[in-house]
Amino acid sequence: MAIYRAHVLVCGGTGCASSNSAKIKEKFEEKIKEMDLHKEVQVISTGCFGLCEEGPIVVIYPEGAFYNKMTVEKVDKIVEEHIYKGRIVKDFLYEDSLDEDLIKSLSEVGFYKKQRRVSLRNCGIINPEDIKEYIAQDGYMALGKALIEMTPQEVIETVKKSGLRGRGGGGFPTGVKWGFAAPNEADQKYIICNADEGDPGAFMDRSILEGDPHAVLEAMAIAGYAIGATKGYVYVRAEYPIAVKRLEIAIDQAKKEGLLGKDIFGSGFDFEVEVRLGAGAFVCGEETALIASIEGKRGMSRNKPPFPANEGLWGKPTIINNVETLSNVPQIINKGPEWFRGYGTDKSPGTKVFALGGKINNTGLVEIPMGTPLKEVIYDIGGGCPDGKEFKAVQTGGPSGGCITKDDIDTPIDFDSLVELGSMMGSGGMIVMDEDNCMVDVARFFLDFTVDESCGKCSPCREGTKRMLEILNRIVEGKGTLEDLDNLEELAENIKNTSLCGLGQTAPNPVLSTLKYFREEYEAHVLHKKCPAGVCQALLNYKITENCRGCTRCVKVCPVNAIEGKVKEIHEIDQAVCIKCGACMEACPFDAIIRK
């Protein structure tokens, strides 16, 4: 094997790929070749580093130098200075990674300090397209241990003891779930990996598949052995092309090494995995709808029971686990359930990956022990809201969850305490809102999403969510009444109680939780026809203040000629004509136009 003296790791996750990381990698390879260093320096594409806000990210080892916001233009200098002469280009380094003049180890950098990377342990460390790098990190050792040293029952017991709970949203104990399918007699059983990640803002499953696909495959094989299944499917959405490609490469490599296929490790156990592409319907994240979709039917949920563990894919016992859940399994087998319980809380052991988005400085992917207070995630890891704005609330659980306000910011994050607050863990999307977000508008955004994504099979979800959305639309347009608020609550309760599947049962949550915590904002909309955050267009008026110098720039940009005034005199907006597009406010060089 060739020995290299330096490794250049370029992030190949979706976030960095969309900001040109492929070109950066090419440029590194080109320049390194040009300087005749290609036999000494290896350039590798890795998975997500998590700090997407600072992407594209390049890390150079052995120093562990963390270059952020990389561009093709910076490559020449880094190769000439750092790689050739050994002088780290400090100007291009991520500021937080420098302590005076010394490079801090990544685990010491503010963003990473409070994180514990279990699911993401290999993301940004290994080359996901090279099975050897996964194997170097003890990859497939857990499968070997399970097949050779453990009985299927022992595997299930180990996972039960670890207390691992489903990371896809429900939080159901994984070992218990496996235990349901194991005793069922059938000529064929199935393992499905649910990679139909649909919550707006959540991308941890994608990042795991992109950064560490073998961990998921290994876990599926372990699950297969535990319940007696020989076939697995990864149901992944087609809009994750990088994840799909890496999965397919991983499956190919695992087959070639004999780690998937017939008689693995000579144990007599067979397991194969196929990828199935979803078309991006949110409802297909629900188990029974997902199964229908794999079977080639329209993705619609059905009544449970029978549960998939008894009658699932093609009527056979089937276990469906989420990507992140599975990614924990090999390490639980390798290091034992007690090790896993060393993280997190008693009822929610382990770590959880969250996708931080919205009004937060460090947008990206973070993994923290369960029970970490929300405050640490928002401020210590996330770096707070940009531009010094005040934190208002965070939406967890996406369109199925609710908001947590600043009053509850000390809440430890785990499955149960989030439910207590009227939200839920969900798959781990965290959308942060600051003082400029209107909570009615936020609720409307999520409901708009669920109305679109409702499969239409049951009427409470199909009709009910639509009616709720109509009411919310009325409110943000300033046509709402107090009665509308009561109707919203009543409808919400009915939809929750009578919908067929999780989609409908949770769809009203964003409305209920914003009504609970921000009722005064709703009331401002319906009673005073005002949007306190200044978001709802119909309730806003643009006004020109005394700061106006009469430069006439606003007159020129107004598309409906609603602004009048003489040069060097204060202008005025005709409210009857104004369409509230905001163009004048953007154009004003004196910040003389306000929105109220």
Added chain:
Amino acid sequence: MMKTLEELKKLRDESKKNMEMRDTDKKTRIVVGMATCGISAGARPVLQTLIEEVDEKNLSDVQIVQTGCIGICRYEPIIEVYKPGEEKVTYIFVDSRKAKRIIDEHIIKGKVVNEYTIGSEEKR
């Protein structure tokens, strides 16, 4: 195609070598001066030798890094050895042969090769 767990372990141990570079928490550090002065005095083959030796002798706890100009260009090629709890040792006029001896005696056996150090030169 592997059929046994032993084969997997073997492949793991082989693959680990290449990955060890990405562990920045190693104990012993060997720093090679690789500025223009160092390179022109022959630091590149020294670096290559060190890397090969560390790999060959499975010194997984040793990190080899480059640095810029150390400031005493007349002594290049220079390497500095940092071991935990010990003072930094600076070797000067290093070539491949000397590098091998430094690895064998200082890194592996813990005995500083006095005759190559900057201290012995300055006493002269």
